[in-house]
Amino acid sequence: MSETKTICCYCGTGCGVIVESDGARVTGVRGDPDHPVNAGRLCSKGANLHLTVRADASRVLRPELRRERQAERRPAGWDEALDFAADKFAAAIREHGPDSVAFYVSGQLLTEDYYVFNKLARGLAGTNNIDSNSRLCMSSAVAGYKATLGADAPPACYDDIEQAGCIFIAGANPAFAHPILFRRIEAAKAANPTLKLIVVDPRRTDTAAGADLHLAIRPGTDVALFHAMLHVLLRNGLADRTFIRAHTEGFAAIEATVRAFAPEAAAALCGVAAEDIERAAHWFGRSGAALSLYCQGLNQSSHGTDNNTALINLHLATGMIGKPGAGPLSLTGQPNAMGGREVGAMATLLGGHRDPADPAHRAELAELWGVPALPEKPGRTAVEMFEAVRRGEIKAIWIACTNPAQSLPHQQQVREALEQAELVVVQEAFAGTETAAYADILLPAATWPEKDGTMTNSERRVGRVGAALPPPGAARADWDIAADFARRLGARLDKAEIAERLFAYAGPEQIFAEHCAVTRGRDLDIGGLSYAQLEEKGPQQWPFPPGAETGAARLYADGEFPTASGRAAFGDIALRPVAEAADARYPLSLLTGRLRDQWHGMSRTGLAARLWNHAEAPRLEMSPSDMQQRGLSDGGLVRIESRRGALTLTVQASSDLLPGQAFLPMHWGGRFLKGLGVNALTLDACDPQSRQPEFKHCAVEVEKLDLPWRLVALRRGDAGAYLRRLQPLLARFPFAAVGLAGVETELVVLRAAAAEAPDPALLAELEELLELDDDANAMVYLDSRRGIAKRLLVEDGAVVGALLTGETAAAEWLKDGMARSQPLAETRAWALAPLAAPPDGKSGRGRVVCNCLNVAEKEIVAAIAAGAGLAALQEKLKCGTQCGSCVPEIRRMVTSNGQQAAMGRG
């Protein structure tokens, strides 16, 4: 048995994790008690990390290659795959110039991986065409910081949560997306009852439900709200005029602009009460220390930079920056989005917070790398990059650690680009992603917990990522693959010697040292860091220059900013609408965002059945009144359509949404739901400065679908393997979704619908794929008059497989029974009878709210109805007593039940 200290590979909170392994397998994970971020805690995703570590067919285990587009990929050796890639890249560069190739990388790479890719693109291939999925995520935050504070550096830190008098959360749902930070916010509130929590979000999320004030603004109207708050601050003498005079510039213009933003005027634009805006500004201004936390609700907008700037204006006007408890702290999404920004692996950035448009900066980096010059022509940003591929301008694209055929907006065009490209290389850890389907070369990457390197979290904290296991199969570390390819490419570009020198790394430590050297003398100087010291002293915040004893918890305490004048700049922001407003044809505004227990395209979280139990299947949420208007009911099937595409899925009423809005989780791609996934609908309009796309809003219409024929297939056993077998079948039904369920026993669940019974051959194929066709052990009930068929497979006295067609009302009950290995006797009577619904009074357990202790919504609701509050629930059912991720939801269930009871009494 051994233990390895590392960092969680999910969100930018950056929790410390201890991985327990026996050398071949990970046997468990626990929070690192010594880590300054999480002090031993993990959220529901982090706590289940061990369930996602596999060395089986769920991983890409060896390189695969096809030399012709029409051919099937077949297994290849590393030499063959990388030589072929280098031939193709070199040919494109020779024939069409260096900008005919591109690299699309990821905020989930380690800093060392990122560094090598950047050097490969700019230092060797000679193109600035390197961008990262952070373009979809943090680029508006980067642009906002640079425009106002002069550098891309979050000035505050997590310890400010405990010291703030007001926490202002705008466009973020940390209860789901940064849960351990939310635990810290809950604890801070419990310790300090005067701490005010304000949440700005069109939806009533679990984060919003726990706030002292929830401003449910109309999507896209944050700037009007922030301007109105500034108006109130100025009018009431809550601005810090001394700070403004001494440390800022550009105040007069914004002061004049916000005069027009009286709370009443903004209230009409934002759709919230003027008093609430007034109250928010007073709490913020009188708090002593206001801390803003913000994320994609601000960033993923066609005016995302403006959103960021208008929020930072509030901090500059009140001097709430650079002091304990105060500051604009942009939450980073991915675990190492910050590392990518440091090494400059984005089209618009250069290493060490340099600017690729600045000739002096390019010359500095060229000298550090020992190359004659760096390319001058601006590189393409993510959306533009795929556009250029689609137009045939970029011939060869290298995609590492991101899944653009799921996560980029306007999927139809992304797919066209991937089809059109002459060469697509995909460097992936997990098998079967939407993007891998387009790969000419698929390269197996090592992933957490097999990787060794560093990552930087939201509060500028650099920490060591340690490897607990060797990579499975032929998988290799991302930096190692990139460096190997670089040497082969160099040989083909008559730069063999340069390439050998540039990429002569023996391991990640050497790369890190080089990265540190590149930051010397820059605002983020980490010249004083090394692996040895990070291991000895734990993770450190930057800047950490040579000779430093500790890093900087906060920036700008002296009021000096890294701008030309040394002053921070107010942004004079004009209002701009969302790119695609709802209209008569598409009257609903679609919001997208995260689920608590899933991560992005679910290549990792989708492997652990218990991470499905909180939200088992793709659901579109709509306001009850919009549903009523369209004659929709809970669980019914709908078609949702935008100008770009459509999806079929089930709908669910949600009182968290205002009329006119709909919500879809971002996670569902074409592997789990028929079609091109949620981003079939979204639009690719981008912020003109940050080039970040507007994922959060697009206009849609929803209509009722009549697909009365239903199918549910359930199978125990190697659920992951069955899942992979079923995925190709999704396209064959008008509606189909597949997923996992269960806790100790894992099940695969396929749900499908059609207008009428499909070709019997399709059902026979399904039976075969799920190995339900063993007649000797099957129980079959047929009612052909009503079109109902049940087929159950029995092993060792328990149902292990089921195919229900025509009538599926008992599916949830059956599924829970199968997951619990319910004795056959209870199922048999139903299975062999003309019963459509489950036997008397039985039903499924419903959604699981507490993942750790496996407590379902229905069980909690029943206990609340019997009078239990949060403490009693924790005592009796034990829900919410382990990782705490479900506590906001349970607290909310208790409150809303209390309100209902009160209404009943009234």
Ligand SMILES: Nc1nc2c(c(=O)[nH]1)N[C@H]1C(S)=C(S)[C@@H](COP(=O)(O)OP(=O)(O)OC[C@H]3O[C@@H](n4cnc5c(=O)[nH]c(N)nc54)[C@H](O)[C@@H]3O)O[C@H]1N2
């Ligand atoms: N469970 C989980 N956690 C994650 C991730 C994950 O996939 N799963 N991904 C990580 C990553 S990469 C990221 S970037 C972060 C994202 O973290 P967050 O940004 O906190 O999460 P989202 O759900 O994308 O969006 C936040 C909220 O923005 C709101 N919103 C939409 N439009 C507007 C608007 O116009 N104004 C305002 N004020 N709010 C609006 C949405 O209703 C939503 O509740 O999460 C990270 N953490």
Ligand SMILES: Nc1nc2c(c(=O)[nH]1)N[C@H]1C(S)=C(S)[C@@H](COP(=O)(O)OP(=O)(O)OC[C@H]3O[C@@H](n4cnc5c(=O)[nH]c(N)nc54)[C@H](O)[C@@H]3O)O[C@H]1N2
């Ligand atoms: N509609 C909508 N779309 C969105 C968003 C939204 O809010 N709404 N959010 C956007 C945001 S903020 C983000 S960050 C993106 C995320 O979008 P993606 O980057 O596409 O998300 P992931 O699914 O995390 O993709 C990472 C891929 O890398 C693989 N992988 C894991 N570890 C490793 C490794 O170590 N090496 C390699 N080579 N591969 C590895 C995983 O299996 C996975 O396929 O989605 C964006 N898309």
Ligand code: SF4
């Ligand atoms: S909050 Fe959860 S997902 Fe984020 S780093 Fe911590 S354990 Fe991982």
Ligand SMILES: [Mo]
């Ligand atoms: Mo993100």
